[in-house]
Amino acid sequence: xxxxxxxxxxxxxxxxxxxxxxxxxxxxxxxxxxxxxxxxxxxxxxxxxxxxxxxxxxxxxxxxxxxxxxxxxxxxxxxxxxxxxxxxxxxxxxxxxxxxxxxxxxxxxxxxxxxxxxxxxxxxxxxxxxxxxxxxxxxxxxxxxxxxxxxxxxxxxxxxxxxxxxxxxxxxxxxxxxxxxxxxxxxxxxxxxxxxxxxxxxxxxxxxxxxxxxxxxx
Numbered sequence: 001x002x003x004x005x006x007x008x009x010x011x012x013x014x015x016x017x018x019x020x021x022x023x024x025x026x027x028x029x030x031x032x033x034x035x036x037x038x039x040x041x042x043x044x045x046x047x048x049x050x051x052x053x054x055x056x057x058x059x060x061x062x063x064x065x066x067x068x069x070x071x072x073x074x075x076x077x078x079x080x081x082x083x084x085x086x087x088x089x090x091x092x093x094x095x096x097x098x099x100x101x102x103x104x105x106x107x108x109x110x111x112x113x114x115x116x117x118x119x120x121x122x123x124x125x126x127x128x129x130x131x132x133x134x135x136x137x138x139x140x141x142x143x144x145x146x147x148x149x150x151x152x153x154x155x156x157x158x159x160x161x162x163x164x165x166x167x168x169x170x171x172x173x174x175x176x177x178x179x180x181x182x183x184x185x186x187x188x189x190x191x192x193x194x195x196x197x198x199x200x201x202x203x204x205x206x207x208x209x210x211x212x213x214x215x216x217x218x
Contacts, residue, residue, distance in 0.1 A: 005117045006033040006046040008074075010063065013051055013102070020049070023106035029114055038071045046071075047113055051102060052080045057087060061094045068095035077116050079109065082141045099200045103144035140183040140195075147201060149176040154189070154196040155204040165204075 007030050012020055024030040033046060048067055052060050064076055078091055079102040088099075100112040142150065152162040159177070163170045181187045184195060196203070 003045055004029060004031045005113065006031055006037065007113060008033050008035060008038070008046060008048040009051075010048060011051040011053060011060070020106045020109055024110055024113075027107075027110050029117075030110065038067075038074065044073065045117075047075045047077055047116055049077050049079060049109065049113060050096075052078055052083070052091075054080075054082055054087070057090070061090050064091065064094040064096055075116055077113055079104070081144050084141050101144055101147055101201070103148065142180070142183065142199070146176055146180055146183075147199065149173060150180060150192060150196055150199070151201045151204050153177065153180070154192045154201070156189070157204065 007024055009021055009024075009032060021032050024032055038046065048064075050060060050064065060078075064078075067074055067076065075097045076095060077098050077100060078096045079100050081102045083091070083099075091099075098112070098116045100109060104112070148166065149162060152165065157165070159170050159173045162168075163173045166173070177187075180192075184191065186192070
């Protein structure tokens, strides 16, 4: 990119280790800004990275709405832990542009910001919650770990491979998959792929650029 993207970080959780701000400041594609900068030149190439606290979701929605009203061209990336279909609709209505799991590392969040800055649509959920599998009447509330497991499952990885990648036991992965089945009422790969897409979860690829090839049904 020709110019660095200004990133306004809001409600960054404590305890992230290397903070998101520090990581972004060390990446040439970004520089961090404050709300006062939105009235200047930085607003023309800026993204607000907003961490959602589900307990105070209404406050987050109000914050996004206010930012968009003040600066309509400001793009917003919402880092979330657990969102229901109603939460997603409310955030979209307020002006959220894209979503990413809050459990991502600061560098992965940077990659998501860059994708949004470059106009990628892979981070954006559908504007209308349609075409969900018949078994899914609404988007389930998943924990960050369940969402991560869903990414691997929907990419075709086996339980054993997921366990290795996430440094967890196979039994733990099996438990997460059982929880996913209970929340989604489906174990079909096609349904899980559709769900992952609706949640804005990008597929996991191997180092050779291919998805997992083992479609475990356990």
